[in-house]
Amino acid sequence: MPPVLPGMHFHDLRHTHKTWLIEDGIPEIAQARRLGHRLPGVRGIYSHVTEPMIAAVVDALQRRWETTQPDRAGDTVRRLRVVA
Template identity: 65%
Template sequence: MELDPPKTPASVLRDSLRAHRTEQDHEHVFTGADGGLLRRSNFRDRFWVPAVAGLPRRGWAPLLPGFHFHDLRHTHKTWLIEDTVPEVLQHKRLGHRMRGVAGIYSHVTQGMIDRMLDGLQRRWERSTVSTTETDSPEHIPRAESPHDQLLPQCSHQRRKPRR
C-alpha cells in the first residue's frame, strides 16, 4: 500500500485535514479500526456502499442507490453553480487552476468565501431531518434517482461500477 499526496497541491481540504491530524493519536486522518491505513476497497465495502445502498440486515434503508464517491465532486460543483459562486472560487474549491486571462486577473476574496459558506450552510440546514424514536429512514422522502435529487441538470455519463 502506498500513500500519495493530494490530487493537487491547492487542495482546499489539505490544511483542514492537517489540522485535524494534529488532534489524532496516530499519523493518519482516516484509519481502520486498528489505527492502520484504510484501503479504498475496505472504505467502499464497509462504509460507502452500506450508506448509499442500505444494509437491510441492520435496518438501514438505502440513501442514494448507485451513487459513487466521485459523484460528490460533481454534486458539489453543481451546488456551487446553482448558488452563483464565482468561477474563480469554484476552481480553487475543487483544486483546479483557471486558465487564460481569467486565471491571471481573477482572485478569491473573503466575501466570496463567506457567501459560498453561507449557501452551503443553508443547504446543510435544509437537508437535516429532525428525528425522534418513531422516525425511521423509510420516512425520509427520496427522489426516484440520485440525479433527480442532487444533479438535476447533470449530463455526466456514468461509468459502470467496478466490481
C-alpha cells in the first residue's frame, strides 16, 4: 500500500501524535506513558500518571476525532504534511 503522502512513514504518525498531546496540554508524564517512553532522572521517579490525566488524553483525542470532517480529508492531509 502506498503512503498517504510521498515520503511519509508510519513512524511520522508518532511525531504527529506527540505534537497533538503537547497542543492539548497533556502532562509530559502522560505523553511519555502513551508513547511507551520513560522520563529521565527525578522526573521519571517522582512523576506518575493519574486517572484524570488518562481521561484528559481520551477527551482530547475524542475532540479531535469529532471535529475532523470527512469532506475535509484533503485539508487533513495538507496539515499532516506540515507536521511531517
